[in-house]
Amino acid sequence: MQNLHSEVVTHMSPDRERLEKELAETLAEIEQLNKKLEDKADYGIGKGSPTIYEWEFNLALRQSLEAKAKSIRAALRKMQEGSYGICEVCGQKIDDERLAVLPHTTLCIKCAQTKR
Numbered sequence: 001m002q003n004l005h006s007e008v009v010t011h012m013s014p015d016r017e018r019l020e021k022e023l024a025e026t027l028a029e030i031e032q033l034n035k036k037l038e039d040k041a042d043y044g045i046g047k048g049s050p051t052i053y054e055w056e057f058n059l060a061l062r063q064s065l066e067a068k069a070k071s072i073r074a075a076l077r078k079m080q081e082g083s084y085g086i087c088e089v090c091g092q093k094i095d096d097e098r099l100a101v102l103p104h105t106t107l108c109i110k111c112a113q114t115k116r
């Protein structure tokens, strides 16, 4: 009788929790960067000002974070569809070890290497 509710919990996989946490963190980072980027006027950007490099760096960083958030969302969608962990290119199962390091990857190690 005391195990009545334990089934419900097992439906939530640790991978999914991890991805959702990572997505939340990534979105928080983007928000912080957005604030920094909005401050552009206060930097007093002029010729030879080093702050422009920082601003451009933050902009590039935001772009890569946005790409990351996008791929995490795609991975979460795949989990719902049941196609998570399947390589987009060759359709093979992606190594568990690779997914542990890169939980939102959509390519197996082979395809990721040939793509480069």
Ligand SMILES: [Zn+2]
Pocket: 087, 088, 089, 090, 091, 092, 107, 108, 109, 110, 111, 112
């Ligand atoms: Zn592949």
